[in-house]
Amino acid sequence: MDIFSHALWGFGIIRWRRKAKWGAFFGVLPDILTFLPLMAYLRLAYPELPYGKPPHYLTQEFFTLIYNTMHSFVTLGIVFFAVWWLRGKRIFYPLFAWFLHILHISMDIPTHSEEFYPTKFLYPITNFYINGISWGRWEIILPDVLALLAVYGWYFYRKKQPDRLVKNKLSGQSID
Numbered sequence: 202m203d204i205f206s207h208a209l210w211g212f213g214i215i216r217w218r219r220k221a222k223w224g225a226f227f228g229v230l231p232d233i234l235t236f237l238p239l240m241a242y243l244r245l246a247y248p249e250l251p252y253g254k255p256p257h258y259l260t261q262e263f264f265t266l267i268y269n270t271m272h273s274f275v276t277l278g279i280v281f282f283a284v285w286w287l288r289g290k291r292i293f294y295p296l297f298a299w300f301l302h303i304l305h306i307s308m309d310i311p312t313h314s315e316e317f318y319p320t321k322f323l324y325p326i327t328n329f330y331i332n333g334i335s336w337g338r339w340e341i342i343l344p345d346v347l348a349l350l351a352v353y354g355w356y357f358y359r360k361k362q363p364d365r366l367v368k369n370k371l372s373g374q375s376i377d
Contacts, residue, residue, distance in 0.1 A: 202308040202336045204229050206345050210308070211301045213352045227298035231271040231305050239264045254317070269324040272306050276324070312336040 211228020215221045242264075243255055270276050281299050285291075309320040311333040319330035334341055 202312045204232050207305055209349050216356055227301040234271050235268045268318050269321045272309055272320045273324040274322050275326055277302055312341050
């Protein structure tokens with residue numbers, strides 16, 4: 202999935218919280234940790250390189266390793282349980298952001314083809330991946346945009362609605 206969709210889904214899921222912008226951040230965190238160092242490396246090492254998809258030989262094995270690590274349920278589980286254990290086996294709010302990491306990986310599994318960073322979601326146990334449909338194709342973009350419009354439309358619709366339950370309860374009327 203593209204980085205904007207990850208951000209919008211993250212923001213939309215945490216929308217009911219005051220810190221929804223953190224939802225957007227954690228929604229894209231796996232890609233930020235992978236591609237920001239890659240882009241910086243390519244800009245510094247190859248300043249003449251045109252913008253766009255870099256040649257495959259330049260996306261060093263190191264960056265593939267980072268991508269595989271950041272997009273792995275195994276790695277995520279190890280880090281999650283390590284943090285949980287180190288915090289005295291207490292759940293705290295930032296751990297909720299790990300749900301967005303799970304969502305990110307789950308969205309990338311069917312929307313990354315073997316041509317561009319296939320998601321090896323069980324890495325390092327196995328290199329298995331699903332050869333999905335590229336997120337740049339309309340078959341993926343259109344349903345994603347429509348689903349995002351539905352979610353945000355519902356939020357804005359609900360925000361504009363008066364609180365019927367409270368008003369009806371105060372007046373003694375049934376809400377049916």
